[in-house]
Amino acid sequence: MENVDSIYTGEENGEEKVNYLTNGFSVKSWLLTKDHKRIAIMYLISVSVFFLLGGIFAGLIRLELLTPASDLMESGSYNRVFTAHGVIMVFFYLIPAIPAVLGNFLLPIMIGAKDLAFPRINLLSLYIYWVGGALTLFALMQGGVDTGWTFYTPYSTTFSNSFVMLVGLGIFVNGFSSILTGLNFIVTTHTMRAPGMTWFRLPLFVWAHYATSLVMILGTPVIAITVLLLAVERLTQTGIFDPALGGDPILFQHLFWFYSHPAVYIMILPSMGVISELISNFSRKKIFGYEFIAFSSIAIAVFGFLVWGHHMFVSGQSIYAGLVFSFLTMVVAVPSAIKVFNWTATLYKGSISYDTPMLYALGFLGLFLVGGLTGLFLGAIGLTVHVTDTYFVVAHFHYVMVGGTVLGYLGGIHYWWPKMTGKMYSEFWGRISAMLVFIGFNLTFFPQFILGYQGMPRRYAAYPEEFQVLNIFSTAGASVLGIGMTLPVIYLVGSLISGKDAGPNPWVLPGLEWRTSSPPPTFNFEKTPVVTWEAYSFGEESGLDFEEARRESTVSPTV
Amino acid sequence: MQDTSWVPLFPEGASTFAWQVDALYFYLIAVSAFFAIIVVAAVFYFFVRYRETEKFATPPEIHGSIPLELFWSFVPFVISMTIFLGGAVVYYNQYTPPEDTMEIFVVGKQWMWKIQHGTGQREINELHVPVNRKVKLTMTTEDVLHDFFIPAFRTKADVVPGRYTSLWFEATKPGKYRLFCAEYCGLNHSGMGGWVYVMEQKDFDNWLAGNLSNQTPVQQGEDLFTNKLGCASCHAGGQNQRGAVLEGIFGKEVKLVGGQTVIADEDYIRNSILNPAGQVVEGYQPIMPTFKGQVTEEQLVALVAYIKSLSGQSGAATAAPAAAPASNAATAAPANTAGAGR
Numbered sequence A: 001m002e003n004v005d006s007i008y009t010g011e012e013n014g015e016e017k018v019n020y021l022t023n024g025f026s027v028k029s030w031l032l033t034k035d036h037k038r039i040a041i042m043y044l045i046s047v048s049v050f051f052l053l054g055g056i057f058a059g060l061i062r063l064e065l066l067t068p069a070s071d072l073m074e075s076g077s078y079n080r081v082f083t084a085h086g087v088i089m090v091f092f093y094l095i096p097a098i099p100a101v102l103g104n105f106l107l108p109i110m111i112g113a114k115d116l117a118f119p120r121i122n123l124l125s126l127y128i129y130w131v132g133g134a135l136t137l138f139a140l141m142q143g144g145v146d147t148g149w150t151f152y153t154p155y156s157t158t159f160s161n162s163f164v165m166l167v168g169l170g171i172f173v174n175g176f177s178s179i180l181t182g183l184n185f186i187v188t189t190h191t192m193r194a195p196g197m198t199w200f201r202l203p204l205f206v207w208a209h210y211a212t213s214l215v216m217i218l219g220t221p222v223i224a225i226t227v228l229l230l231a232v233e234r235l236t237q238t239g240i241f242d243p244a245l246g247g248d249p250i251l252f253q254h255l256f257w258f259y260s261h262p263a264v265y266i267m268i269l270p271s272m273g274v275i276s277e278l279i280s281n282f283s284r285k286k287i288f289g290y291e292f293i294a295f296s297s298i299a300i301a302v303f304g305f306l307v308w309g310h311h312m313f314v315s316g317q318s319i320y321a322g323l324v325f326s327f328l329t330m331v332v333a334v335p336s337a338i339k340v341f342n343w344t345a346t347l348y349k350g351s352i353s354y355d356t357p358m359l360y361a362l363g364f365l366g367l368f369l370v371g372g373l374t375g376l377f378l379g380a381i382g383l384t385v386h387v388t389d390t391y392f393v394v395a396h397f398h399y400v401m402v403g404g405t406v407l408g409y410l411g412g413i414h415y416w417w418p419k420m421t422g423k424m425y426s427e428f429w430g431r432i433s434a435m436l437v438f439i440g441f442n443l444t445f446f447p448q449f450i451l452g453y454q455g456m457p458r459r460y461a462a463y464p465e466e467f468q469v470l471n472i473f474s475t476a477g478a479s480v481l482g483i484g485m486t487l488p489v490i491y492l493v494g495s496l497i498s499g500k501d502a503g504p505n506p507w508v509l510p511g512l513e514w515r516t517s518s519p520p521p522t523f524n525f526e527k528t529p530v531v532t533w534e535a536y537s538f539g540e541e542s543g544l545d546f547e548e549a550r551r552e553s554t555v556s557p558t559v
Numbered sequence B: 001m002q003d004t005s006w007v008p009l010f011p012e013g014a015s016t017f018a019w020q021v022d023a024l025y026f027y028l029i030a031v032s033a034f035f036a037i038i039v040v041a042a043v044f045y046f047f048v049r050y051r052e053t054e055k056f057a058t059p060p061e062i063h064g065s066i067p068l069e070l071f072w073s074f075v076p077f078v079i080s081m082t083i084f085l086g087g088a089v090v091y092y093n094q095y096t097p098p099e100d101t102m103e104i105f106v107v108g109k110q111w112m113w114k115i116q117h118g119t120g121q122r123e124i125n126e127l128h129v130p131v132n133r134k135v136k137l138t139m140t141t142e143d144v145l146h147d148f149f150i151p152a153f154r155t156k157a158d159v160v161p162g163r164y165t166s167l168w169f170e171a172t173k174p175g176k177y178r179l180f181c182a183e184y185c186g187l188n189h190s191g192m193g194g195w196v197y198v199m200e201q202k203d204f205d206n207w208l209a210g211n212l213s214n215q216t217p218v219q220q221g222e223d224l225f226t227n228k229l230g231c232a233s234c235h236a237g238g239q240n241q242r243g244a245v246l247e248g249i250f251g252k253e254v255k256l257v258g259g260q261t262v263i264a265d266e267d268y269i270r271n272s273i274l275n276p277a278g279q280v281v282e283g284y285q286p287i288m289p290t291f292k293g294q295v296t297e298e299q300l301v302a303l304v305a306y307i308k309s310l311s312g313q314s315g316a317a318t319a320a321p322a323a324a325p326a327s328n329a330a331t332a333a334p335a336n337t338a339g340a341g342r
Helices: A002-006 A027-031 A036-064 A075-110 A119-142 A155-159 A164-191 A204-236 A249-282 A290-306 A319-347 A356-379 A381-387 A391-421 A427-454 A465-498 A546-552 B018-049 B066-095 B201-210 B217-228 B266-274 B297-309 B325-341
Strands: B102-109 B112-117 B122-124 B126-130 B134-141 B146-150 B155-159 B165-170 B175-181 B194-199 B253-255 B261-263
Touching: A036 A075, A036 A119, A036 A391, A036 A465, A075 A119, A075 A164, A075 A204, A075 A249, A075 A391, A119 A164, A155 A204, A164 A204, A204 A249, A204 A290, A249 A290, A249 A319, A249 A356, A249 A391, A290 A319, A319 A356, A319 A381, A319 B018, A319 B066, A356 A381, A356 A391, A356 A427, A356 B018, A356 B066, A381 A427, A381 B018, A381 B066, A381 B155, A391 A427, A391 A465, A427 A465, B018 B066, B102 B126, B102 B146, B102 B297, B112 B126, B112 B297, B122 B126, B126 B201, B134 B146, B134 B155, B134 B297, B155 B165, B194 B201, B217 B297, B266 B297
Parallel strands: B102 B134, B126 B194
Antiparallel strands: B102 B112, B112 B122, B134 B165, B146 B155, B146 B175, B175 B194, B253 B261
């Protein structure tokens, strides 16, 4: 079978071939690289640092909330801590995490390309991310910012005595990194697919990133404009948002959410792409309803631009606007439901393994289900009046952002780790950490739904005593979650030193990324692959010899 | 009004629409449980039933099913529409004040709530209201955004600088309920709260009697209007005066220079005091000076109450058939944007 030609073992005549990691060891060979895989690795390290920082701030928040009084920190520090947590996690972890790390590494390989369409722009986007991140970290070290990550006016423009402009500049700069990544993905997907890689043979991971990229390039300029207007008002006292100067504070909220709601889809869509890969590959079945999952991503990207007003149901916008936004919010729930049903149906009659990435996918399904369904609570406008700005909202978006995005990210990192590094990690510790994350997460955030309905407002350094018991549960859960999230750092790094060699295709899967050596060579494939099979094809037409793999297999089923 | 006190960890409800919000909440829990149980049961069944029995198996291919896709797109859509309609009805009730309300003025400021009753009594971080009486809060703020949130009443509204927002409720049970600020407002945000006391009418009357005030907002406004600010020199004196006639205008449509019209609501009056050149009434010269910086939010509230009283709207504890209530929110935005444009 001719397609087997494209599988390389990484060894030729007993000699190790050069791969992207061994192709140059100097610092310069990394910092000036145009290789999308090296850029992805540098992104991986960077977002991990930001995730760790954001996680430390989260820990401080939970510690402070262990007791009703603001005793660990006074409220000024608490306000800075929750703002830092939000800004770092949203702009420097959640938005770049999956596209810039996994998307960067895999999108070209999955479509059979040598690199992204614009390798230099790709490197530039990393540098822009670093500059934006450095500005923000510098502002945090100077004393931070106390506006919340939402920067609502007129507090942020006129009243806050903190480093609003510096953090704003960091976010402004960082936005261009998103725009360039999105641009690169769109052009690459259009122009660099290998022969035979038609649109409907693309892995759903690529479809998800394509949809994400559309949102990135259309939405991100709006936050740039908004931050710029904020700067103009703060520095020159021109009335834009501040009513004392003749401006309108609600205008800021419209502009802010016009970006920041679609940004939620920048965070969740790539994760949905990862989950489609995991569920299909680890049940060894073609995904159920490929076209419906692909187009639901596009539908989410489009409708995502029409629902920003559901963040403003109690802000004083007209009640008719509120009703329209509530209606559209209900509509956007449907494509997400379609995805969940298709993922479930994919499992039917599969051959399901319980390997670590699949456990993360299972965890995602559970948590995203809760996150999505509580989204309906918040779309039901009469109910939102009661629960908005309470812990109900905090719990909801953590179920979507952590349960959805972070679990997808961790699942993806585990799934492609053998490809990225050539090494297998400890399956035992992988499963332990996946379970700890799931349990710790639920213990942390489920009580917050109840707190929210009871009326505990968010962003409170001190709270009435009747809320303490549930807050203790939440803080206890956060420590379990912390351990679950720290373990992968240890055993993944450990695998680099003592991990078994993964081989090109440890799970015998059909995707193009499994048809090159691990780690891949600098230009991904020895020769351009020709695609003759559908996505997620486990049949004969995939060109893989499953019989042989079964005969030679030394591993036993996981259950 | 269903009794929910048996539900564990459930907050007390004490307003006429608390049970509606709770009913919507229970409906959503039922819908969520329905979908969650189906999906979780299916996933667990498949995980156990179809767990791998040999490595690298090649199970049968299934491509998908159009009827199934249509089915599970259509069913969630229909259910989400029922949720939308339920939410819309409750929201309309929450945000559409009835006509016969007792009006109370609220001014938020970092970090306290200043409240004034129509009869003149003032209180800070406490709100006393009678039970079974429709109460409408007309709210603004001296500085940043705040949000007036009473969990037991299941309602809240942002308080926005530069305009009036409103919130209404009818308490159903005497008692003491928490009041929070729910929109982040800086350093002491979590300290900006207090209590709402719902009292029997006679206790409320006693409370009012025990907190006698010198002046009602209308009287205060009249004092400002005729003496302290001197508005009367142009605005009182019939058709030939220099300033627009204020008698009987409240809630009516006013013709502006340039042919536009605007409803003379609270926001319009407030804007006309602070930014008089913005929306000049037809037939008058734009000669009124601005009072921005010379009047506080509380004085503005009093002036608005007085001008309303000139149209037979007391703004006090009696009936207040105001402009179609929804139009407050609807006209606020354009009025303000117009202000920003100059």
